[in-house]
Amino acid sequence: MSSISGLVAVLLTVLQWAGRGLPSPVRPICDPRVLDRFIMEARDTENALRGCKAGCGVTGTFVVPLTNVDFVVLETKDTEEQALEVQSGLFLFGQALGAVRESVSRAAVKSLIDNNKSNIHSLGQVLRSLHIKDLSLSPAPAVGDSATRKVSSLSELLRVHTNFLRGKVRLLLTNAPACQQNST
């Protein structure tokens, strides 16, 4: 009995240790179709909830990043700066969508919001694969308020979310150095 329990304990320890996550080398995810899928799902969510009465019962204000892209200005920014913007923005969206999920009551709306939340999480994984630090989980990104604004409705939030993905996130992934090396 003692030997068996000891064996089990050793096994569990080993598994936990392994499961903690020595980060395995991840291949860079450069396929634009991955992000395209996230974008399309965000757009579908935005279209589905545009006609929501009374904002689907969502109240309050949400802090969202700015989505505007000026290519001329973009050329002057390097990848890290872009990555920082993207990561903080994704963090903000994650927060906002979490708050929205708490306030909605309809199950259909809930599932849509959940889907978008998981997509944001997946985007973090994609960024990590491109050797871009995932700051989405870290609290309070080092970006000032100038890069954010406030929205007060769910539809506005979702629209900003879609635009953010289509603009800044996509440009970052397209310009990622890890992907540039692969595609000659």
Add this chain to the structure above:
Amino acid sequence: MHNCVALSIVSQRQTVTKRDGENRRWELVAYQLCSTTERIGRFVLRGDKKMTNNNLNKLLAFCVLFCTQKTSIVHGAQALETKVSLLLHAEPENPKCFAEGMSDLTCFWEEDEERAGSADQYSFIYTYQNENSSECSVTALPAAGGKRLYFCRLSQTQLFVPLDIRVFRDDLLIHNRSLFIEVVFLLDPPANLTLTSTGTQGQLKASWLPPSLKYMGDSMMYEVSYAMAGSHIGKVEEVQASSELILRGLQSGTKYKVRIRVKLDGISYSGYWSAWTDPVLMETMPGDLDPLIVSLSLIISLVLTLLSLLVLMSHRRFLLKKIWPIIPTPESKFQGLFKVYDGDFQEWLGHSTGGLWLRPTYFYSEEFPAPLEVLSEVSLGPVLPSSALPPKASEALGEEEDEDKKLKRVDPALMEGWRETPQEHWPMDQLRAIHRHPAPWTQSSLLESHDAYVTLNAQNHSVEEPLDDILEETLPLQVLFASGRTSSESRSDLSSNVQQSSGSGRLSSQSSFEYPNHTWPSKGPGYTYMAVADSGVSMDYSPMSSNKIDDIGKGVIYTNEYKNEIPAHRRPIGSPIHFAF
């Protein structure tokens, strides 16, 4: 001033070629010289005295510079015109805006000429989200159909953020629109569309140069339209984020025209379909023989050949008769004559009598097997007594005397053969009767122009029969040979071993001779008579025409018509005796 405005608009458009900076410089130069030209023109019109050669030289120089760049500017202006017309159809909202590159936006709206004001009356106010408003300068251009276009162009834009546009005319809001710039792209058509052969039949490869927009290469969607040259019905194929496409399923050896247009795919960026490129023509590879067609045609030809062979085989006898008619030979009638005796008739006669005489049908049938010699010479001498007839006849015959004497000899075998003839051979009986009861010769009665008649001497038989019953066809030998005519050829037809009675022989012919008074000359015993007839067809016997009957002498004129008829009261011999040579 309008031309300069158009040029200014075009020059302000961001070019997408690699010669960006250079193009912009030239466009500015063009605008400047255009304006300068106008100013100079105004000076000239005013008649300013200060106008000197120097100014004119400058003007010329500007014009030269202008002309060299004219083509590119004109091309740009044409592209603008195309896009304007495209959007007028595609976009219902006003103002109509489109982005051509990454950092530009061109907006325009249309107004009727009557209600249109000057460009100064209009103001174009645009506002990005969470930003202050800005104003864009409005320019006007005349358009077709009595309309006027007002343009505004932004050279630095923000994407993925809403843009509010408001158009005022004399402080009156006429247009209001909110749009995202990244969804109103209207690109230039792809450049350098080329068609090449892939090396495979029915295929062509189309390749082009994608619009050189950064960050948007993988968002481009292309539509390739291809049709046979001259046809209006074509096919369309879409391809994403690629710069070449293989067109399949084309006809071999046909000219195709291909054109392409581009649009952003709509996920991140979106817009309108660009204008079609100019069509490019290319001929596909010439087609080899379709194996199916070749095999089918082979099978069909094989089937037809077999059918024709079958038909030929089933009708081969008929066809052989027509194509290769059998040349009649006397071989079948003269058994062994050619094979054994090489055509030596005399020898054959000597060796084949037994078989011959056992076949009396030969004797009386039309194919007369007996060897006979035709004596062609006959003179109408007086009727000789029967006993003297043969020698007389031989004299009359002239050079045939020797042969006649030969003929006098009676071959005993022949005689025997004759004896064995059955009773049916009535001519023989008749002959025998005549032989015993010779009748006076009626020389004049029997005339025959040119037929050869032969008699065979038969043995003595006493047959009592009236002479009248004798065949009309039977003729004395002398009579048959017309005077002065030598039928050498007829003689040559037969071998010399012909038993003939030259003088008093009775000859039978199937000719329709009319000699009512003919009597048979008497013949001495020992002559074998044989009914011989000429069918009349073998012209060998009758070299002379049938008309020369007059000189034969008095008598009945005989026609040369040989009828194969035997009088009814006679026993039918059958068909006339003729020599089957």
